[in-house]
Amino acid sequence: MDFNFPAEDDPRRQDVRRWFEANPSPTYKQIAQRGFSAANWPAPWGIGADAEMMLIIEEEFARAGIRQPSAFNPIAVNQCGQSLLTWGTEAQRQELLPPALACEHKWCMLFSEPSGGSDVGGLRTQARRVGDHYIVNGQKIWNSSADEADIGVLIARTDNSVPKHQGLSQFIIDMKSPGITVRGIEDMTGEEHEYCEVFFEDVRVPADRLLGKEGDGWRITMEQLQTERQSMTKPGAVWGAGPTARELVNGLIQTGKIRQPLVRDEAARLYIEGELLRLLSLRNLSNKINGKPAGIEGNIGKMMASPHGQRMTDLAKRTQGVAGMVKDKDVLPLPAKEYGRFTDWDYAYWFSPATTLGVGTQEILKNTVAERVLGLPRDSDPSARMPFNQTTAPRAAA
Numbered sequence: 001m002d003f004n005f006p007a008e009d010d011p012r013r014q015d016v017r018r019w020f021e022a023n024p025s026p027t028y029k030q031i032a033q034r035g036f037s038a039a040n041w042p043a044p045w046g047i048g049a050d051a052e053m054m055l056i057i058e059e060e061f062a063r064a065g066i067r068q069p070s071a072f073n074p075i076a077v078n079q080c081g082q083s084l085l086t087w088g089t090e091a092q093r094q095e096l097l098p099p100a101l102a103c104e105h106k107w108c109m110l111f112s113e114p115s116g117g118s119d120v121g122g123l124r125t126q127a128r129r130v131g132d133h134y135i136v137n138g139q140k141i142w143n144s145s146a147d148e149a150d151i152g153v154l155i156a157r158t159d160n161s162v163p164k165h166q167g168l169s170q171f172i173i174d175m176k177s178p179g180i181t182v183r184g185i186e187d188m189t190g191e192e193h194e195y196c197e198v199f200f201e202d203v204r205v206p207a208d209r210l211l212g213k214e215g216d217g218w219r220i221t222m223e224q225l226q227t228e229r230q231s232m233t234k235p236g237a238v239w240g241a242g243p244t245a246r247e248l249v250n251g252l253i254q255t256g257k258i259r260q261p262l263v264r265d266e267a268a269r270l271y272i273e274g275e276l277l278r279l280l281s282l283r284n285l286s287n288k289i290n291g292k293p294a295g296i297e298g299n300i301g302k303m304m305a306s307p308h309g310q311r312m313t314d315l316a317k318r319t320q321g322v323a324g325m326v327k328d329k330d331v332l333p334l335p336a337k338e339y340g341r342f343t344d345w346d347y348a349y350w351f352s353p354a355t356t357l358g359v360g361t362q363e364i365l366k367n368t369v370a371e372r373v374l375g376l377p378r379d380s381d382p383s384a385r386m387p388f389n390q391t392t393a394p395r396a397a398a
């Protein structure tokens, strides 16, 4: 595999660039119709782009200064929408995917609960089948963008009488359904409602919004989390988005800060980590294009990418002196391009502690790698084989 970006005069790049030049301010609907929202998906949703084409498209979005649909509506375009291709019905795909890819419907992920986000298998929100509906009761927490979402990807317990991982099902729900209450949580970035709490009180979900079959929820959710982790395996400072170590180092060179030996030492280490992540992300992309499902390498990549982003952000903040304490006053020059959720180093700094928690904490990722890659003994979980209603955890009476 060639590890460099396809050249400027590559005909595929020229073709994409011409489209952005002819459509300088495209709507997300136009982007979706051109097949660029989820370009690696097969037609009619995407254009079946291979790894190189995906790199070209990503570069050309950045060059055109347009936020990619995968950054604007990540749960739909990146993490969960693709599950509908594998697990969904044709009716679900036709109804839900066009507005998702056009970013007309924003999606959120409703997985974590107050009893603990790491143990998804132990969740307590219940969905009880009544005729042609499910009735949902329970609570979720830490749900990004739930306050502005139209669609929620919900995992809930449909069967209490089987071991905890077997009784889970996934639903694609309408967030405006009666009985749903969303409350924003303010975090230390100052961003209002980065996360939310979502309460369900006798919410009626049509049975045709069940994804796959009852009991498939655990497998579908694990696939989605691995896909999400893979998408974070990139050299950007905030969960793979934002400036790379290469760009940070260039800024340190331009401002002369690299002349300080300790800064130079840290910068070199970050540069090397950034290159490893860049190569890993290319491998992930290649696997994805070749139809290989997201696997354990998503854990390894995220385990590296999150602390890497934290170290980058810390160095960027420190080397700016007092200016680093002021929002919107970055003194390290960065290329003028669209960085997704990264706005400035100040935001990145305050957000950075969250990156080693969300989408799997470091401890959980390490446990999984220890068990599944290194073959170490499994974490003991006596409740894993017991019917859920015989464990101490359940409150739900499904």
Ligand SMILES: Cc1cc2nc3c(=O)[nH]c(=O)nc-3n(C[C@H](O)[C@H](O)[C@H](O)COP(=O)(O)OP(=O)(O)OC[C@H]3O[C@@H](n4cnc5c(N)ncnc54)[C@H](O)[C@@H]3O)c2cc1C
Pocket: 108, 109, 110, 111, 112, 113, 114, 115, 116, 117, 118, 119, 140, 141, 142, 143, 144, 145, 195, 354, 355, 357, 358, 359, 360, 361, 362, 363, 364, 367, 379
């Ligand atoms: C930025 C961000 C965005 C998020 N977005 C979403 C979202 O959109 N939707 C959603 O559903 N959730 C979301 N979350 C929640 C996230 O998935 C959970 O925070 C995460 O799974 C950890 O769960 P918890 O916070 O309940 O911690 P807990 O599971 O309570 O864990 C607490 C601590 O105990 C440790 N621990 C737990 N179990 C073990 C074990 N078996 N072995 C060793 N250590 C263990 C953990 O590593 C952690 O340090 C988001 C979180 C963040 C930070």
